[in-house]
Amino acid sequence: MKHTLLMALGIVSVAAVLFTNATDNIELEYYGVGDYAEDFNLKNVDGKMVSLKDYSDAKGFIVVFTCNTCPYAKMYEKRIMDLDQKYSSKGYPVIAIMPNDENKVPGDSFDEMKKRSDEKNYSFPYLKDETQDVAKAFGATKTPHVFVLNNVDDKYKVEFIGAIDDNPKSASSVSTKYVEDAVDALLDGKKVPKTTANAVGCSIKWSES
Amino acid sequence: MRIWTVSIALLISTQLMAQEIPAVKFDGIEDLISEKSDKVKVINFWATWCKPCIQELPEFEKLNSDNQDVEVYLVSMDFVEDMEKVERFVAARKLKSKVILLDDISYDSFMSKIDKSWSGSIPATLIVDGRSGKKAFYEKQFLEGELSTVLNNFMN
Numbered sequence: 001m002k003h004t005l006l007m008a009l010g011i012v013s014v015a016a017v018l019f020t021n022a023t024d025n026i027e028l029e030y031y032g033v034g035d036y037a038e039d040f041n042l043k044n045v046d047g048k049m050v051s052l053k054d055y056s057d058a059k060g061f062i063v064v065f066t067c068n069t070c071p072y073a074k075m076y077e078k079r080i081m082d083l084d085q086k087y088s089s090k091g092y093p094v095i096a097i098m099p100n101d102e103n104k105v106p107g108d109s110f111d112e113m114k115k116r117s118d119e120k121n122y123s124f125p126y127l128k129d130e131t132q133d134v135a136k137a138f139g140a141t142k143t144p145h146v147f148v149l150n151n152v153d154d155k156y157k158v159e160f161i162g163a164i165d166d167n168p169k170s171a172s173s174v175s176t177k178y179v180e181d182a183v184d185a186l187l188d189g190k191k192v193p194k195t196t197a198n199a200v201g202c203s204i205k206w207s208e209s
Numbered sequence: 210m211r212i213w214t215v216s217i218a219l220l221i222s223t224q225l226m227a228q229e230i231p232a233v234k235f236d237g238i239e240d241l242i243s244e245k246s247d248k249v250k251v252i253n254f255w256a257t258w259c260k261p262c263i264q265e266l267p268e269f270e271k272l273n274s275d276n277q278d279v280e281v282y283l284v285s286m287d288f289v290e291d292m293e294k295v296e297r298f299v300a301a302r303k304l305k306s307k308v309i310l311l312d313d314i315s316y317d318s319f320m321s322k323i324d325k326s327w328s329g330s331i332p333a334t335l336i337v338d339g340r341s342g343k344k345a346f347y348e349k350q351f352l353e354g355e356l357s358t359v360l361n362n363f364m365n
Contacts, residue, residue: 198317198327
């Protein structure tokens with residue numbers, strides 16, 4: 001039974017890939033580059049609800065699925081903070097979303113998120129995706145997982161999906177800054193040079209249901 | 210008496226001879242994938258920091274010991290700087306499957322060569338038929354019993 005399901009899923013995903021190449025009208029289960037992201041309404045560590053539409057002046061967003069506990073998220077924490085420092089004033093603020101089920105990862109509970117955000121003085125919202133619906137809609141699979149969105153007439157076009165840069169070990173040894181290159185291109189009104197970039201991350205801990 | 214000496218010697222030598230973990234670049238993994246063999250190669254991507262990876266390791270160990278037609282490779286994505294940690298982990302868990310450390314952070318270039326669908330999360334597992342080259346890829350954690358079912362379906 002499970003096998004049949006997997007096979008069916010396999011065929012669907014192969015079909016999805018084939019059809020996306022053929023036409024842009026097929027609705028995918030989650031966003032690809034060029035799709036428009038739905039707005040969300042998630043609770044920030046300060047207790048307030050946050051939506052993309054609250055940022056009426058934003059030219060776009062750097063949405064980062066991240067968490068307290070994943071070693072890769074930790075390695076990139078400072079770089080995520082730097083992205084907000086650099087791009088928030090230019091119209092592309094960072095929105096961090098924590099997608100893990102806190103029953104599986106107690107270190108990612110709302111209280112722990114609040115602690116981390118206070119300790120490090122995050123300049124950006126750190127939102128809890130309690131139902132995990134936002135992560136699912138985006139097709140986020142891991143932390144950290146970045147989606148650069150561009151505001152096109154108050155619709156949010158996905159312009160980049162993937163990693164922040166090409167060297168998790170050392171920020172000073174990075175040769176390609178994928179996210180910065182994408183946002184810089186958008187700021188210049190140019191095409192994003194590289195729209196996807198793979199990297200290792202911790203799988204999102206989905207709740208069992 | 211003699212048997213005792215031999216078995217004690219064996220015991221000590223196996224303790225001393227905890228498996229050597231080679232550190233390879235991605236081409237080492239590419240060779241492993243493409244090499245002809247009469248076995249089915251199950252290549253699992255894991256890391257010592259990855260909890261779901263560690264949870265599923267016993268499934269791979271069981272497969273490696275139970276199924277003579279299968280060779281399991283546990284490819285650690287830990288950084289090479291953490292080799293000692295990996296060695297300690299492998300020794301403590303007495304892992305019998307072959308462990309390899311992938312010392313290569315050019316993720317964007319190599320991940321799509323493993324499978325185009327791989328978004329980069331681990332655990333992830335590639336199954337390769339060493340004879341036909343047939344492949345299957347799973348970006349997920351295998352729950353108890355699931356891996357053997359997947360493998361049976363793959364082989365039949």
